[in-house]
Amino acid sequence: MASDKIVDIAIVGAGPGGMACAIEAKLAGIENIIVFDKAPHHNDMIHKFYKKGKRVDRDWMGIKFEFVGNVRFEECSKEDYIQQMDDLLASHGVLDKFVYNHEIMRVNKGEDGLFEIVYGNEVADEHKVKARNVILSVGRMGKPNKPRYKFPKEIRDRLNFNLSKVENGERVMVVGGGDTAGEYAYGLVELEGMEDCVVTLNYRKAEITRMNPINTEMTLKYLNNGQLINKLGVDIESVEPSENGKIKANFTDGTSAEYDRAVYALGGTTPKDILVNSGIQTGEWDVPVFDEKTMETNVAGLYTIGDVVTDQGSIALAFNHASFVLNDIAAKNK
Ligand SMILES: Cc1cc2nc3c(=O)[nH]c(=O)nc-3n(C[C@H](O)[C@H](O)[C@H](O)COP(=O)(O)OP(=O)(O)OC[C@H]3O[C@@H](n4cnc5c(N)ncnc54)[C@H](O)[C@@H]3O)c2cc1C
Secondary structure: OOOOOEEEEEEEOOOHHHHHHHHHHHHOOOOOEEEEOOOOOOOHHHHHHOOOOOEEOOOHHHOOOOOOOOOOOOOEEHHHHHHHHHHHHHHOOOHHHEEOOOOEEEEEEOOOOOEEEEEOOOOOHHHEEEEEEEEEOOOOOOOOOOOOOOOOHHHHHHEEOOOOOOOOOOEEEEEOOOHHHHHHHHHHHHOOOOOOOEEEEEEOOOOOOOOOHHHHHHHHHHHHOOOEEEEEOOOEEEEEEOOOOOEEEEEOOOOEEEEOEEEEOOOOOOHHHHHHHOOOOEOHHHOEOEOOOOOEEOOOOEEEOHHHHOOOOOHHHHHHHHHHHHHHHHHHHO
16 A cells, blocks of 8 residues: 555444445445454454344344434344345445454544554554544444552542543653553653653563554653653552552562552553544543534544444444434535
């Protein structure tokens, strides 16, 4: 894929929401799209979490749904549902738009107004695509890896898996040695409005070996100039409430330190992280802020649909969300 590849819509997630977007886009005459999924096929959640032969209900959990868009399904077994979706994607000629086995960590809107999506662990040009619009339809399955020690409930609010709760002026410890940890750590140092945070990077190994070249360079730059406090080469043994009600982290070398917040980036991110990482505002209970008629977020051109934005999601609801988004994008394209 060339570095200047620009698509009209990039869709992240090929569950019911994402695949319905691909079909709605085609029907709206928008063919220049790409769909990413971290799994090796579409509808992975259904493959994985529905038991064999399960009936796929339209009115899931007793909530009645009318289909408002073009994508629908007939109630049937799990296996037949997947076949129906395969046939639907094939008959609309969109199967070749799907790129599997790639987890997208974030989308960044550049000064040119286009979103840049880097996929895979590569930073080479062939792993980048730019998009005029992005739809995040990442569901809500998946959970972050947790450390072995317990999170005491008095400080649980301070022990996080992304940067969404960090406030300016806090002493923040980022824990981990991979790309996400690096990007959280130096990202926080560089983040406008967070200039007064004091950021520590903790990783049990003394060397950074798991980050891509850009993240390694950026992280080392800030570790070397002191803007990132270096706590590499030592593990955390436990965390407990400090005398001030903050976090007291006890390290395996016998030292301890106090932090306002710890942000764990140990892999296995939650789907919601991509929303936060992409600059989408969240409100109470971490719920993303979006326009319910169009599903557009606070970032113009960035939409989010399906389970990741609903408490009580269903296939029909994800299909309907897809039609709201495509109506909006198609109207703006006129
Ligand atoms: C056991 C069970 C039974 C259910 N039964 C029914 C039913 O009978 N009828 C019904 O209507 N609903 C049912 N539901 C709910 C329904 O499955 C969901 O509401 C629906 O799948 C939501 O679709 P979605 O596209 O929002 O998310 P998902 O189906 O979760 O799809 C999200 C996709 O995004 C991909 N993804 C996530 N993060 C990334 C990333 N960072 N990069 C790339 N790809 C990513 C995932 O691999 C996945 O393929 C059931 C749910 C469960 C758990």
